[in-house]
Amino acid sequence: MASPSRRLQTKPVITCFKSVLLIYTFIFWITGVILLAVGIWGKVSLENYFSLLNEKATNVPFVLIGTGTVIILLGTFGCFATCRASAWMLKLYAMFLTLIFLVELVAAIVGFVFRHEIKNSFKNNYEKALKQYNSTGDYRSHAVDKIQSTLHCCGVTDYRDWTDTNYYSEKGFPKSCCKREDCTPQRDADKVNNEGCFIKVMTIIESEMGVVAGISFGVACFQLIGIFLAYCLSRAITNNQYEIV
Numbered sequence: 001m002a003s004p005s006r007r008l009q010t011k012p013v014i015t016c017f018k019s020v021l022l023i024y025t026f027i028f029w030i031t032g033v034i035l036l037a038v039g040i041w042g043k044v045s046l047e048n049y050f051s052l053l054n055e056k057a058t059n060v061p062f063v064l065i066g067t068g069t070v071i072i073l074l075g076t077f078g079c080f081a082t083c084r085a086s087a088w089m090l091k092l093y094a095m096f097l098t099l100i101f102l103v104e105l106v107a108a109i110v111g112f113v114f115r116h117e118i119k120n121s122f123k124n125n126y127e128k129a130l131k132q133y134n135s136t137g138d139y140r141s142h143a144v145d146k147i148q149s150t151l152h153c154c155g156v157t158d159y160r161d162w163t164d165t166n167y168y169s170e171k172g173f174p175k176s177c178c179k180r181e182d183c184t185p186q187r188d189a190d191k192v193n194n195e196g197c198f199i200k201v202m203t204i205i206e207s208e209m210g211v212v213a214g215i216s217f218g219v220a221c222f223q224l225i226g227i228f229l230a231y232c233l234s235r236a237i238t239n240n241q242y243e244i245v
């Protein structure tokens with residue numbers, strides 16, 4: 001049995017670790033809320049861009065939403081485990097944090113390796129969407145109209161890309177190419193935006209995805225602190241229980 005003075009020295013250490021881990025867990029819970037919000041924002045704001053990439057790309061916002069939800073639930077569990085000062089629950093918390101960190105690390109590496117394929121995929125699908133464009137609007141045609149009207153652009157590289165499409169041969173330029181909302185350009189190139197959409201879209205995607213990647217990387221690195229704190233607190237609690245016995 002450990003001396004009373006030894007136990008008295010251990011208790012402040014446990015209290016200190018509990019306080020720091022509770023603060024960490026609260027911040028970790030907030031990051032889950034942020035990831036959830038970013039995922040919802042990406043689904044609403046970037047849906048037009050994702051729809052012109054590929055079917056897998058459209059799942060990116062759902063991945064962020066799912067990750068944010070898991071972090072919120074895990075943060076709640078971590079708070080409960082810390083308050084209860086349960087060694088086995090803290091070890092389980094550290095294990096879950098490690099698992100999520102590894103998943104996020106693999107996802108970040110895969111995203112970095114295949115980042116160039118995003119540009120090629122978008123360009124090919126955008127060209128395909130132009131050739132199959134119809135004003136009644138399937139989801140790809142709607143995405144093309146949304147991008148062209150929002151970014152004030154026309155075509156992939158420039159407005160002349162439309163001249164090779166069936167829609168142009170029948171009706172001319174689509175209304176989303178107009179410089180003004182009330183114009184109906186037909187085949188008058190002076191009334192449409194001259195710049196292509198590809199460069200503008202890539203600039204937006206790279207900037208917005210940079211924000212998403214930065215937040216995800218920050219959350220992943222932040223989890224290392226939680227793993228260390230949960231392990232140290234679990235060890236301190238176990239040692240204290242052993243000393244009491």
